[in-house]
Amino acid sequence: MSEEIIITGFSFLFPFLLLMLTVQSVLRRLGKSPGGWRPAVILGFFSALAVTVPVGGLPLARWVASLNANFSIPLTAVVLHRVWKNASGTALLDGNALRVGWIFGGIGGVVLYPMALGLGPFDPYSQGWGFSSLFVVSMGLTVFLLVKKNRFGVVLVFCILSYNLHLLESSNLWDYFIDPFFVSVSLAALVRRFVKSKNRRDNRMEKS
Amino acid sequence: MNKKFVFILILLTLLLYARPFWQWFQAKKGAPGPSFHVVSALPGATNERPFMKEEFIGPPGAMQVHAASMAELGDGTLAAVWYGGEYEGSKDTRIYFTTRVPRAPGEEGEWSLPRGIVDRVSAGKELKRYIKKTGNPLIFSGPGDRLWLIYVTVSVGGWSGSALNVTVSHDRGRNWAPGRRLTLSPFFNVSELVRNNPLPLTGGGYVIPIYHECIGIFSELLWFFPKSDGKGLNYRKTRLTWGKRFLQPTIVALSPDSAVTFHRGHGVRKNIGMSFGEDGGETWTAPGYIELPNPDAGIAALLLSDGRVLLAYNHHRETRENLSLAVSDRGFRSWRRAAVLEDTPGEEFSYPYLLPTGDGSIHLVYTWKRQRIKHVVFNEAWLHKQVSDER
Numbered sequence: 001m002s003e004e005i006i007i008t009g010f011s012f013l014f015p016f017l018l019l020m021l022t023v024q025s026v027l028r029r030l031g032k033s034p035g036g037w038r039p040a041v042i043l044g045f046f047s048a049l050a051v052t053v054p055v056g057g058l059p060l061a062r063w064v065a066s067l068n069a070n071f072s073i074p075l076t077a078v079v080l081h082r083v084w085k086n087a088s089g090t091a092l093l094d095g096n097a098l099r100v101g102w103i104f105g106g107i108g109g110v111v112l113y114p115m116a117l118g119l120g121p122f123d124p125y126s127q128g129w130g131f132s133s134l135f136v137v138s139m140g141l142t143v144f145l146l147v148k149k150n151r152f153g154v155v156l157v158f159c160i161l162s163y164n165l166h167l168l169e170s171s172n173l174w175d176y177f178i179d180p181f182f183v184s185v186s187l188a189a190l191v192r193r194f195v196k197s198k199n200r201r202d203n204r205m206e207k208s
Numbered sequence: 209m210n211k212k213f214v215f216i217l218i219l220l221t222l223l224l225y226a227r228p229f230w231q232w233f234q235a236k237k238g239a240p241g242p243s244f245h246v247v248s249a250l251p252g253a254t255n256e257r258p259f260m261k262e263e264f265i266g267p268p269g270a271m272q273v274h275a276a277s278m279a280e281l282g283d284g285t286l287a288a289v290w291y292g293g294e295y296e297g298s299k300d301t302r303i304y305f306t307t308r309v310p311r312a313p314g315e316e317g318e319w320s321l322p323r324g325i326v327d328r329v330s331a332g333k334e335l336k337r338y339i340k341k342t343g344n345p346l347i348f349s350g351p352g353d354r355l356w357l358i359y360v361t362v363s364v365g366g367w368s369g370s371a372l373n374v375t376v377s378h379d380r381g382r383n384w385a386p387g388r389r390l391t392l393s394p395f396f397n398v399s400e401l402v403r404n405n406p407l408p409l410t411g412g413g414y415v416i417p418i419y420h421e422c423i424g425i426f427s428e429l430l431w432f433f434p435k436s437d438g439k440g441l442n443y444r445k446t447r448l449t450w451g452k453r454f455l456q457p458t459i460v461a462l463s464p465d466s467a468v469t470f471h472r473g474h475g476v477r478k479n480i481g482m483s484f485g486e487d488g489g490e491t492w493t494a495p496g497y498i499e500l501p502n503p504d505a506g507i508a509a510l511l512l513s514d515g516r517v518l519l520a521y522n523h524h525r526e527t528r529e530n531l532s533l534a535v536s537d538r539g540f541r542s543w544r545r546a547a548v549l550e551d552t553p554g555e556e557f558s559y560p561y562l563l564p565t566g567d568g569s570i571h572l573v574y575t576w577k578r579q580r581i582k583h584v585v586f587n588e589a590w591l592h593k594q595v596s597d598e599r
Contacts, residue, residue, distance in 0.1 A: 004388075008336060058338060066337035066363045068396050069389065116394050118424015121450045121494075125394050129444035131232030139225040146217050149209045157217055160224040170391035171443070173228075180395055 003166055008062075010167040012051055014071040015061040017079045019047040024086040040087035070168045070175040073159040074101055074152075075182035097151035102193070104141075104152065105186025108178040128172035135173065242415070242431065242488040244461035245408040249564040249588055251513035256568075258590035265306060265573065265581045266322040272296060273304075275403065275506075276573040276581045278563045279349040284310045286565070287355055287381055288573060289325075289345040290581050297366065302327035303345045303359055305381055314567065325384055326375070331361050334386040335373060338363050343370060346402045348414070350434065355381050358390075358402050358416065368422040370401045374441065376434070385439075392430065392445050398422065403506055404458040405563070406432070407467070415489055417457040417469065418445070426450050427457035427471050429489060449495050454481040458509040460517055464488075468540060470509045470519065471495055473502040478525040480507055482540060500534055500543050501525045506559040510570065513588060519543070520560035520572055531557035531574060535595055547594040549584060550576070557582075 020043055024034035034043070051061040058066075078101065081092040093101070116125040127134040138156065145153030159176045162168065168175055209217075265276070265288055276290035286308045293301030302324035311317045332339040343360030350356055355377040360370045373387040392400040399422035406414040413433035420426050427448035434441050448457055454471035461467045465488050471481035480502045483495040500521060505528045507521040516536050523532040523545060530551040534543045549572075550557035560574040569585050576582040 057332070058336070062336050063338060066339075069337070070391060070397065112394055117422065118420065118426050118450050118452065121447060123428075123445075123447040123450075126444065126446050128394075130235075131228050135225060135228060139221060142221045143218055146209075146214050146221065149214060151209070154209075154217065157221050157224070160221065164224055164227055168391075169389055170397070172391060172394070174394050175391060178394075 006165070006167065007169050010162075011065045011069060011169070012059070012061040014076050014079065015051045015064040016044075016047050017076065017083055018064075019050055019060075020044060020083045021079055021086070023047065024083065028086075034086045035089055037087065040083075068179060068181070070170045070179055072179040072182045073162050073176050074105060074155050075179055075185070077101075077155045077158065078182075078185070093151050093155070097155070098189075099193075100145065100150055100152040101155065102186040102189040105178055105182045106190050108174075109180075109183030109187065112174060112178065113180075113183070125172065125174055128174035138173070138177065241490070242413075243410045243464035244415070244467055244489070245410050246461045246463065246511065247405075247407065247564065248511035249513050249518070249570050250566070250568040251588065256587060256589045258587065258593045260584065260586040260590045262582065262584050264576070265319050265583050266304070268580060271300075272578045273581055274575045274578060275344040275559050276575065277346045277348075277403075277405075277561045278571055278573050279347045279355060280563065280565045281349050281353050281355070281380060284313070284566060285380065286571070287347055287349070288319075288581070288583075289347045289357065290573075290575075291342055291345055291359075293341075296578075297341055297343075297362075299328060299341055301342050303342055303357070305347075307381055325357070325381075326359055326387070328361075331359075331373065331387055334375075335361070335389055340364065340369075343367065344401055344403055346404075346406070346416070348406045350414075351412075351436075352378070353380060354378055354434075356434070357384065359387075360401050365398075367401065369398045370421070371397050372400050372402055372418065372430075374432075388441070390430075390443060392418070392428075393420065395422075400428075401456075402430075403456045403559070404508060404561070407459050407461055410464060415459065417448075417459050419455040419457065421455060424450065425452045425455050425474050427454050427469065427495075429457075429459070446490065448483065448492055449481070454495055456506050458507055459489075460509050460511045462511070462515075468509075468517070469495075470498070470507055470517075472505060472507055473497070474504055478502055478504065480519070480521060498540065498543060503527055508560040508562040508572070510562040510564060512591070518546075518562065518570070518591065520562055520574070522558065523548070528556045528558040529553055531560060533591070533594070535591065544595055546591055 027034040052059050084092050142156040163176045271292045273292035278288045289305050291303050303326040304322040305325045306320050306322040308319045309317045328339040339361045341362050345359040357375050362369045372390045375384045375387045377384045391397050399420050402418050404417045406416040416430040418428050418430045429446050431444045453475035456472035457469045459469045467485050479497040480500045481495040482498050483492045485492045503524050505522045510518045519534045522528045531549045533547045534545045536543050555577050558575045563571045572584040
């Protein structure tokens with residue numbers, strides 16, 4: 001199978017999962033449970049159909065790719081986790097894994113984007129091609145998380161696996177780790193956690 | 209996760225990281241670092257008569273045209289591309305291609321009728337995504353008379369939403385392979401544009417000046433390594449400048465290890481920028497300014513046979529209404545304005561592109577009043593005469 005077919009095929013995965021998650025969320029809001037295998041299979045079938053049928057000359061998935069062709073593996077994993085949880089009630093990623101994921105996305109974004117967009121002479125994005133300190137650091141982090149039995153370590157294994165298989169259009173390792181959406185979601189989750197824990201602390205102090 | 213599963217995953221991780229390490233190690237071991245192929249104008253015979261010729265490429269039309277570039281094939285055939293449409297950034301823009309095949313060795317032929325080779329519809333089909341418009345094209349030739357075309361497309365927004373794509377022709381421009389997107393920015397892969405000449409590398413491949421134009425505005429280098437079959441491709445990108453002061457670099461190799469880059473100035477001080485690289489282009493000095501003005505407009509540079517540099521640029525700080533040539537001294541510290549090719553108040557003459565050819569000629573193409581692509585051919589003898597006449 002040619003590289004181009006693999007890349008194009010993989011680009012359908014994220015929009016497919018995102019559509020499933022969106023419909024599941026709408027069902028929840030309408031007070032209907034999206035749980036159970038049968039609804040999940042039916043929803044999966046229609047979501048697959050929706051992202052592959054051409055609309056205005058392009059499948060929906062490729063309209064999404066027009067905006068962003070490189071959805072990171074952690075973001076895909078988080079969406080898959082949510083879809084899976086809605087369907088089965090079991091979690092692929094536990095709280096610890098998600099917490100590490102948000103920190104990973106937040107720090108990654110803060111390190112990468114300002115400098116890659118022109119702040120300072122060093123471009124960390126250039127470290128994602130070939131082999132560099134980025135590879136050494138990410139390998140160390142992956143092994144550390146696996147030793148700690150943190151499931152985000154498994155997500156990082158999928159990142160380097162996808163990089164080797166060249167599943168994304170990008171040949172830069174950074175794009176397998178983070179994307180602007182994952183960074184935004186991570187920062188939002190971190191801020192939410194910070195505000196929540198601050199409120200809890202404030203409440204505890206008020207009570208005492 | 210049980211211990212056995214963790215062990216297997218750690219082993220898998222090490223194996224998966226070993227692959228890129230091994231590829232990098234083999235590449236490092238097998239070849240020295242990048243070194244430039246020094247491209248310069250060929251010296252003419254000492255008794256060569258000065259010549260200069262001007263013409264337009266393509267018939268006049270109602271559309272606006274801009275950003276021409278040019279390449280030479282092995283038999284002296286010239287190929288040129290530019291983009292045109294109702295206006296810059298309109299949805300009907302397409303990239304036009306034309307060739308000029310020599311009638312006989314040393315005898316120039318006629319330019320073929322320009323034909324569109326990429327537009328938003330064809331690019332959308334090939335790249336399998338929505339394309340709003342096309343922009344700057346860069347054409348260059350490679351081994352086996354392949355023609356490479358790197359071109360800008362925009363899916364969302366203005367030029368800051370640009371991305372670069374590449375296609376290749378194996379039959380001198382008659383047919384072009386489906387375009388392929390280059391991923392060069394982590395932020396939605398936008399704001400990467402191309403303009404000026406690539407520089408061949410001695411070990412194969414090219415270093416191509418590109419630039420980023422979004423929150424930051426800066427010059428970059430695209431290291432471009434096509435595989436011998438013309439299908440596979442490796443590439444990476446390195447930084448030339450940062451901040452918001454310079455863009456649209458043009459690169460001139462001085463030796464296999466050293467090069468000088470000139471930059472379109474974007475800052476408050478409206479001058480052309482310059483920086484040096486001494487280690488095969490991996491690191492560059494912080495850019496400084498040369499004495500020549502620049503109204504935030506494209507420039508082109510070329511190494512002359514005597515080691516000096518020729519610059520085509522707009523000699524003005526505000527407008528693009530003149531197009532001039534300047535020649536440096538050997539240290540690039542002082543510049544002498546050699547010729548004024550165009551000077552009409554209120555008009556635009558911009559985006560020069562210089563190409564030395566095998567017959568010793570220097571070709572210059574540029575945007576003429578946004579209406580036509582003008583082609584000027586001269587030799588070093590003519591240029592030297594202009595410099596001495598200016599004295």
